[in-house]
Amino acid sequence: MENGKEQSGKEQNGKGQPDTPNKFQRKALQVPVAQEKALAYVQPGETEIISLKESDGRILAADVIAPHPYPAFRRSGMDGYAVRSEDTLACEEGETVWLKVVDHIPCGYVSSVPITEGTTSRIMTGAQVPDGADAVVMLEATESRSENGETYIGLKRAIEPGKNVTPRGFELQEGELILAKGREIGPGEISVLATFGVHEVEVYRRPVVGIFSTGTELLDIDEPLQPGKIRNSNTYMLAAQIREAGGTPVVMEAIPDDIELARSKVASALQEYDIVVTTGGVSVGDYDIMGELVASGGVDMLFNKVTMRPGSVTTAAVKDGKLLFALSGNPGACFVGFLLFVRPAIRKKLGMTQLHLAEWTAELGADYSKVNNFTRFVRGRLGVREGRLVATPAQLDESSVMVTIKDSECLIVIPPELKGASKGHPVTVLVLPGAWS
Amino acid sequence: MENGKEQSGKEQNGKGQPDTPNKFQRKALQVPVAQEKALAYVQPGETEIISLKESDGRILAADVIAPHPYPAFRRSGMDGYAVRSEDTLACEEGETVWLKVVDHIPCGYVSSVPITEGTTSRIMTGAQVPDGADAVVMLEATESRSENGETYIGLKRAIEPGKNVTPRGFELQEGELILAKGREIGPGEISVLATFGVHEVEVYRRPVVGIFSTGTELLDIDEPLQPGKIRNSNTYMLAAQIREAGGTPVVMEAIPDDIELARSKVASALQEYDIVVTTGGVSVGDYDIMGELVASGGVDMLFNKVTMRPGSVTTAAVKDGKLLFALSGNPGACFVGFLLFVRPAIRKKLGMTQLHLAEWTAELGADYSKVNNFTRFVRGRLGVREGRLVATPAQLDESSVMVTIKDSECLIVIPPELKGASKGHPVTVLVLPGAWS
Structure with a gap:
């Protein structure tokens, strides 16, 4: 059961000879290189x-x-009167200009009465400005009087051409x-x-993404707990992540511990679905079914090690142009692996241009002491202090820890050169979907 | 048609006497006061x-x-060997300690063989640590030899109690x-x-929100354009906003220009749905059906003016404990009014605790010169520059402008005291749902 583990390359079935590729000798790709390598196989779908x-x-x-x-027509931006601005010029000499009201123009109505010298029409906000008029005087800037059944309005100030008229287009x-x-x-x-x-x-069309879990230690979520076992939580977390990314998840039965059966299940899923994602079976102490499947042919391996924590064993392969992502079974690593690799693939399939999580510079909200030779994607909170973006690592961010996934608003990128980082240090953050919603 | 408009309180039907309350004399509430007044009527639903x-x-x-x-059991954090740490103390004197391997423990399996002095069990990451053991030595730190069909592992360094064991709970x-x-x-x-x-x-349960539009100038979205008319875009924008907020939208037929018919339609919608939202008919030059309906009884008016731009005429009323929000028909004002008033009501109905948009301090990314006696909620982009949150107003942010809604990531709050603000000035921003997703 212990062959091909990430930390166990030296001893294979106790025989000294690995029957799957030694993961210590895997060629680790940088995250952006691995992302590009997988995304090269994705084209927008139907x-x-x-x-x-x-x-x-x-x-x-x-x-x-x-x-x-x-707007499709010259639109009044005010309740008021549509006028010829030149008629109002006399106001500049202190005169009150009186204009005869020739129409009332509510929204949705087109006046058939053009505005000629000495006339005006009452007009509503949003209504079409009548021909001849080139400005709208707001109602409050007018007075009115009636004479022989006609209404006149008086203006005391000149109006510039175009005032309160939103031009067509x-x-x-x-x-x-x-x-x-x-x-x-x-x-x-x-x-x-x-x-x-x-x-x-x-x-x-929404890409359809098939999800497999692996591992005989997994209980279904409605099964009672059994000693030594854990429930299959990653599958449903992935389904929710796939929906957020714009895909349609299909949860499949777990992959069995039988390489030929597993191969045929994965092959038929790759025929049926646009993308296939598995969780577990790459390194974490369960039977390394996915590592073996990818290494032993039937699919073309793109990468099986990435210089990242968590999820260094994240694996991708392609068959007939369709992608298979084999994510870690550790909840934290599975979550991060999805966001870095599967989500961009779904978004590219969807024809989106911004494939990756929004990336900003923030300052670290607390010391982070863990060091590693790989880039670490640390779950954290994202806030703003005095106008500065502040990212604070979760207290428990081990890849095996699941409780802090729900409280994460960003992934804090800690490059290996940092050897940990102190509070206030500038760091790159990747913003999680819906972080502040 | 022109009675009761926001800017037209002086002239009512040309008769000098308003037949609906004069909007100039409306008591304007501050946004937070108005929000609280409406939210007081909302209780979490079924x-x-x-x-x-x-x-x-x-x-x-x-x-x-x-x-x-x-974890429900003491979990191994490594591929390696489960040991009694006290057995490894001899390593401190430079000895290699040899332990007899008594079991192999994969994930999901509970070993029945306790670890006693001088013994160890092979264990996988994620598996239950056997009784007696209090630490796991990683595989790479061991050597192994076989003797009389038994396997022994050799350790050169002492291990502290608890190492590589995740405690229960x-x-x-x-x-x-x-x-x-x-x-x-x-x-x-x-x-x-x-x-x-x-x-x-x-x-x-998702609150069901009924949506009415008002205004005879509105064309349906599949009708050909007609002179002077515009299409009914707010209804479908609101439906999408309601879904984002967690509600279920129901689009109703437009409210007719008949006060009694309108009253009965709104009353029956308030019986059937959890919340009712209307757009238009409060001020923008169309028939002021909502203002009149709210003012003339049948519902209890909560407010009909808010010290905000856009959307100062935003109106709310209550009937039998259910809320009616009458939003402006201007696209920008309708959008903002939904976010400030209707979205929090839906979220409270949903039992959420964070009702309002995330609020942060940012610096202004460009000069903003518009001044107003009301607080202005300016649509804008939200970015980060050298670790600082930067909010940049949209070029066109008039309440009547619709094209920039789609490009908005935040609302920039410009209080009237500011008299405009220059680039770099600190401002409060409200983050729009899904801003960076």
Whole structure:
């Protein structure tokens, strides 16, 4: 049972000869190199047309171009009176200019009465400014009188041309790009698309991601606890992470401790799903089924060691252009491995352009003393103190620790050169999805 | 058509007498006062029991207590050998200590062979440490030899008690709080709940929020453009915002320009749904149906003016303990009004404790010159420069502007005292949901 473990390369089945590649001798890739290597195999997937009303959270698969200017007409920015600014010039000599009211223009109504010298129309905010007028005087700046059944308004100050009139195409001109493909649709995108009458959108189909766990020590989540065993929590954590990333998770039965059966299960999952993710079986003391499967053919290994903690044994392979990610079974390592490798792959499949977690510089909120020869991704809280971004490591951040995953808002990147870092030291942080929501 | 507008209180139907309350004379509340006034009417809603597997994004309605310690057993943190640390003390005199291997312990297996003086068991990472042992020596620190069919391992260094053994209850003790009610369930929460076998969770039912638009100038989103008219974009923007906030939106037919019909539609919506939101009809030049409805009884008005821009006419009322929010029809004002008033109400109904947007201090990324006698909530981008949070106002942030909503990551709070603010000035920012995701 103990062959091929990360820390056990020297003794293989007690026979001195490894039957799977010695993990001590694995070539470890830097995280960005490993990410690129896997992402090179991902192309945006198929597209589908859906109703705008059900599009939030989806990703545009085509640029959307403005079919008309917006505003589509000269729009009044005030409740008031539409005027010819030149009619108001006489106010500059101290005169009150009186204009005859020729129409009332509510929103949605187009006046058929053009404004000519000496006339004006009452107009509402948002209504179309009538022909002839080039400015809107706000209601409060006017007085009114009636004479022979006609209403006149008096102005005491001149108004400049264009005042309180939003020009046609002020926000967007016809033919301008509204939204580029790859854009995630949220409330603001729905607002602009609806405004332009884009009631159906072409989006990328959600990638379907198959999840396997490995390890005979795993109990299902509704089983009573048994001595020495743990429940299978990673599978459902991964399902939630996949949904957040925009994919559709499919939870499969656990991978058995039989290499040929495992191979056929993984192969058929790779045929059926867009991406396959496994958790466990790469290093943590269980039977190293995934390491053996990847090493022994049937899939092309991309990498099986990454210079990171947790999750140095994170493994990726490709078969017929589809990716298999074998993540650590340690909860913390599985969580981080998903965010660094699987999430970007799902997002690329979705046609997104920003694949990785948002990356910022913050200061360390507390000393971090752990040292390592690999880059460490430390779970932590993200706050702001006096305008400065502050990232504070979780108290328990071992890869085997699960309770602090839920309290994490960022991953703090501690490069090996740092040899630990003191409070206040600048560090790179990767912001977790929904950190401050 | 022009009665009761925000900027038009002086002239009402040309008769000089307002038939709805004069909005100039409305009592304007500060934002936090208005928020509290509305939230006072919200109580957490009904609960339901759902499968943990479908719980992400839901809110826990009951505290969850650890039914057992975690880890539930003393867990090996290494691949190696479980030993009695006192057996290794002789190493301190330079001796190699030899221990007889009495068992192999993979994950999920409980050894029946206790470790006694002079013995050890091979153990995997994650497996239960056998009785008698109090430390695990990592594999790489051992040598092995065989003798008479028995395996012995040699140690050259003493090991301290507890080394590489995670104590029972290290992460959580039995009876400790795992998660408090009001907590949103995400991947980390699912991980910890699954670990403890909590396969069903009690969550708050999603509040159902009815949405009405008002205004005869509105075209539906699949109608061709008509002169002077605009499409009804706010309704679908609100639906997406409601989903993000955790509610279930129901889009209703537009409210007609008939006060009695409007009243009965709103009344029946308030009976059927948990919260009702309308957009338009409070000030922007369309028929002031909502202002009139709220002012003329049938519902109890909570406020109809807030000292904020955009959205100063944001109105709230209550009927039989249920809230009606009448938001501005201006896209920007509607967006902001939802975030400041409706979202916290939905979150309180959901039993959440953090009701409002995350609030931080940032520095202004560009000059902001607009001045106002009300607090302004300016849409903007949120970034980090040399470790400092930087908020940059959108170029077009008028309440009528819709195109910049989609590009907003925060609302920058500009108090009226500032009289505009220059680049670098410290400002409060409210982080929008999913800003950096």
